[in-house]
Amino acid sequence: xxxxxxxxxxxxxxxxxxxxxxxxxxxxxxxxxxxxxxxxxxxxxxxxxxxxxxxxxxxxxxxxxxxxxxxxxxxxxxxxxxxxxxxxxxxxxxxxxxxxxxxxxxxx
Numbered sequence: 001x002x003x004x005x006x007x008x009x010x011x012x013x014x015x016x017x018x019x020x021x022x023x024x025x026x027x028x029x030x031x032x033x034x035x036x037x038x039x040x041x042x043x044x045x046x047x048x049x050x051x052x053x054x055x056x057x058x059x060x061x062x063x064x065x066x067x068x069x070x071x072x073x074x075x076x077x078x079x080x081x082x083x084x085x086x087x088x089x090x091x092x093x094x095x096x097x098x099x100x101x102x103x104x105x106x107x108x
Contacts, residue, residue, distance in 0.1 A: 014021050035041050074081040086092040093099055 033040065037043070075085065091099075
């Protein structure tokens with residue numbers, strides 16, 4: 001019976017202070033929308049994290065682009081760079097040079 005009277009007392013208390021509890025309810029609804037809504041604080045934090053991640057990727061891609069542009073410019077202007085690429089990538093040799101292939105015994 002004590003639980004029943006406690007509930008009745010709480011209901012009477014809330015009923016007497018309806019306006020106050022109405023304000024509290026409205027405030028809770030507004031706060032929950034501000035935090036969890038489509039344009040709420042949590043969504044804002046997620047978008048800021050994604051923005052930061054994308055900026056880092058963009059910076060890395062820009063650095064990679066600059067490196068590749070430098071390499072292209074070196075290939076256009078430097079005969080040594082062209083020779084190096086031809087030797088390493090395509091296995092080309094100058095006239096009169098001989099290539100020796102070294103085979104190692106991998107069974108040891």
